[in-house]
Amino acid sequence: MPTYREEAVVLRTQRLGEADRIVTLLGRERGVVRAVAKGVRRTSSKFGARLEPFMVVDLQLFEGRQREGRSLDTVTQAVTISPYGADIAADWDAYAAASSMVEAAERLADAADSTHAAEQQYVLLAGSLRVLSRGERRSDGVRDAYLLRALSLAGWRPNFAACARCGTAGGFERVSLAAGGAVCDACAREAGPTIAVSVDAMRVLWALLAGNWGVVEAAGSADRDRASTVVAAYAQFHLERGLRSLHVTDAERRSTLHEPMRSDEV
Numbered sequence: 001m002p003t004y005r006e007e008a009v010v011l012r013t014q015r016l017g018e019a020d021r022i023v024t025l026l027g028r029e030r031g032v033v034r035a036v037a038k039g040v041r042r043t044s045s046k047f048g049a050r051l052e053p054f055m056v057v058d059l060q061l062f063e064g065r066q067r068e069g070r071s072l073d074t075v076t077q078a079v080t081i082s083p084y085g086a087d088i089a090a091d092w093d094a095y096a097a098a099s100s101m102v103e104a105a106e107r108l109a110d111a112a113d114s115t116h117a118a119e120q121q122y123v124l125l126a127g128s129l130r131v132l133s134r135g136e137r138r139s140d141g142v143r144d145a146y147l148l149r150a151l152s153l154a155g156w157r158p159n160f161a162a163c164a165r166c167g168t169a170g171g172f173e174r175v176s177l178a179a180g181g182a183v184c185d186a187c188a189r190e191a192g193p194t195i196a197v198s199v200d201a202m203r204v205l206w207a208l209l210a211g212n213w214g215v216v217e218a219a220g221s222a223d224r225d226r227a228s229t230v231v232a233a234y235a236q237f238h239l240e241r242g243l244r245s246l247h248v249t250d251a252e253r254r255s256t257l258h259e260p261m262r263s264d265e266v
């Protein structure tokens with residue numbers, strides 16, 4: 001059976017029988033790979049903790065047969081490249097953020113239409129997990145910046161610096177998920193439901209996407225929370241089924257969505 005080598009982030013694991021595990025990986029070259037790790041749950045396992053979520057590993061695998069368009073490969077060797085998993089698992093906020101990130105990564109990998117796009121998603125995820133594991137930045141900010149950039153790589157880059165619909169520059173206070181970012185007052189009437197945000201929250205959104213951490217960390221908590229709500233809604237809008245791990249309830253979502261003003265009201 002053909003074998004191959006792949007650098008990968010462990011996205012999630014599932015138990016398989018008494019001692020084995022199925023690991024879902026984001027590979028640098030192959031995108032999402034599902035593989036069996038045999039004997040991984042025995043204390044004597046040579047894989048040990050290397051195949052836990054959020055670890056970056058160098059793997060040898062052999063290819064399984066394709067079944068219904070998916071294949072289940074088998075891990076034969078695993079060497080740790082970056083042990084982010086342990087540090088992330090030790091911090092609840094980091095763990096929650098990382099869980100949202102790997103869930104989004106798995107969905108977005110299907111949207112990657114080329115090897116280059118898959119590799120960019122891999123590099124972004126591994127880099128964001130490294131930042132999380134170091135604990136130097138707020139976990140929610142790392143998660144939100146990751147989501148905005150990962151969605152951008154998938155072709156859904158939002159615009160928070162100007163009206164996403166007509167391009168007018170300015171400090172706007174409404175976000176349209178469908179239009180893909182800030183909308184001016186005129187466009188807000190045409191854009192369908194919009195989310196109200198402060199000018200400062202819009203600036204946080206812009207800074208998250210631009211990687212301007214000074215702005216993100218200087219922002220007030222209300223503005224940061226509002227920006228997080230927008231990021232979660234934007235991710236859910238594009239990932240369709242929504243991310244379970246983001247815990248945004250329908251009631252919360254409804255409270256943030258406003259029907260567009262009708263032109264006869266203004």
Ligand SMILES: [Zn+2]
Pocket residue numbers: 163164165166167168183184185186187188
């Ligand atoms: Zn506009």
